[in-house]
Amino acid sequence: MVIAKAWALKKHFDGFPKTSDFDLKKIELPNLKDGGEQNFHTVSSVCLCYRPYSRRDLKEGDIMIGTQVARVVESKNPAFTVGAFVVARRGWRTHFISDGKDLQLLPSNWPESLPKSLALGTVGMPGLTAYFGLLEVCKMKPGETVLVNAAAGAVGSVVGQLAKIGGCKVVGCAGSDDKVAYLKKIGFDEAFNYKTVKSLDEALRKASPDGYDCFFDNVGGEFASVAINQMRKYGRIAVCGAISQYNDSVPQNGPYVQIPMIFKELQMEGFLVTRWNNRREEGLQALLKWVMEGKVKYHEQVTEGFENMPMAFIGMLKGENLGKAVVKV
Ligand SMILES: NC(=O)C1=CN([C@@H]2O[C@H](COP(=O)(O)OP(=O)(O)OC[C@H]3O[C@@H](n4cnc5c(N)ncnc54)[C@H](OP(=O)(O)O)[C@@H]3O)[C@@H](O)[C@H]2O)C=CC1
Numbered sequence: 001m002v003i004a005k006a007w008a009l010k011k012h013f014d015g016f017p018k019t020s021d022f023d024l025k026k027i028e029l030p031n032l033k034d035g036g037e038q039n040f041h042t043v044s045s046v047c048l049c050y051r052p053y054s055r056r057d058l059k060e061g062d063i064m065i066g067t068q069v070a071r072v073v074e075s076k077n078p079a080f081t082v083g084a085f086v087v088a089r090r091g092w093r094t095h096f097i098s099d100g101k102d103l104q105l106l107p108s109n110w111p112e113s114l115p116k117s118l119a120l121g122t123v124g125m126p127g128l129t130a131y132f133g134l135l136e137v138c139k140m141k142p143g144e145t146v147l148v149n150a151a152a153g154a155v156g157s158v159v160g161q162l163a164k165i166g167g168c169k170v171v172g173c174a175g176s177d178d179k180v181a182y183l184k185k186i187g188f189d190e191a192f193n194y195k196t197v198k199s200l201d202e203a204l205r206k207a208s209p210d211g212y213d214c215f216f217d218n219v220g221g222e223f224a225s226v227a228i229n230q231m232r233k234y235g236r237i238a239v240c241g242a243i244s245q246y247n248d249s250v251p252q253n254g255p256y257v258q259i260p261m262i263f264k265e266l267q268m269e270g271f272l273v274t275r276w277n278n279r280r281e282e283g284l285q286a287l288l289k290w291v292m293e294g295k296v297k298y299h300e301q302v303t304e305g306f307e308n309m310p311m312a313f314i315g316m317l318k319g320e321n322l323g324k325a326v327v328k329v
């Protein structure tokens, strides 16, 4: 008999999440039925989207939403043999039983040398978000200038590198000098620390005096209000996330975007990566190839221990992660 550990949402977040908002539970798993298999969850993702999605999708007492890479430890399903690795969206839990319908095997050509946890980051949902957001929403073209914020994170770090592969100039910003140094190391043309610059407006102007053709916005709020005024004519803004607003108890005012949008004839489009679920394999194979060729570098912020999941999530919201935040169980 297996006893799984799971983190539940004890109390809906009020402002910034606290460790006391989570509750560690033990769940006894039944024996396997024919056609079922049991997975041991080896690495778990902590994703920023849990913050807004928790309010919409969970009630207090529910297991936290989340995605994991899991290893099959017992199986009565021939499609998932013992030892296989799968990506599952089964929330913050150490073990679970599945009939296989909600599992995705890692791509069959996944190289042994590559950490399987990348299936939660650069070669997973965040990488796909960067890929489709840049190609399909920003519609970047060689020679253009691309701006991305939260640039040292899971999505942003891939955005910048894909834009370089696409022949663009890339400007990124992040919240520490170490993150800025990392952005330069992985090929960003310009990078700055948005927390220490005297004026965001000046920093953006200095990084690209001619303005920006594409803006991949992970942050929203005040940053977006400033950046929108530095877009070039016919610029495209991909609204991917709004981190600066997720923990607000009182909604922020603005931005009032109509004037620059009219005069510069801008396009601003929100998107969810799931729009391209039917092209998932294309995106994963492209990302896998670039990673294997060394054209896309990755970094993971690894927290050890399932008991530290809430801390890893809170740490990511505070900006403690470089690259994708994952928890090893
Ligand atoms: N539309 C879609 O389909 C998807 C959207 N997303 C969104 O993409 C964005 C990036 O996600 P992801 O790459 O996983 O996260 P990250 O790995 O980038 O981690 C979050 C980072 O956000 C930064 N941050 C936190 N608070 C603020 C703030 N107030 N202002 C500016 N930056 C802040 C921190 O970095 P720093 O030190 O730089 O402040 C932190 O490290 C999120 O908004 C997420 O919701 C993600 C997946 C899919």
Ligand SMILES: O=C(O)CCC[C@H](O)\C=C/C=C/C=C/C(=O)C/C=C\CCCCCO
Pocket (backbone or CB within 6 Å): 045, 047, 048, 049, 052, 053, 055, 056, 065, 066, 067, 089, 125, 240, 241, 242, 272, 273, 274
């Ligand atoms: O690890 C997981 O479980 C995440 C799975 C997410 C899923 O597979 C795919 C799409 C993720 C989209 C993320 C979107 C954002 O982060 C954008 C943020 C907020 C959306 C607003 C939600 C408001 C609900 O009231």
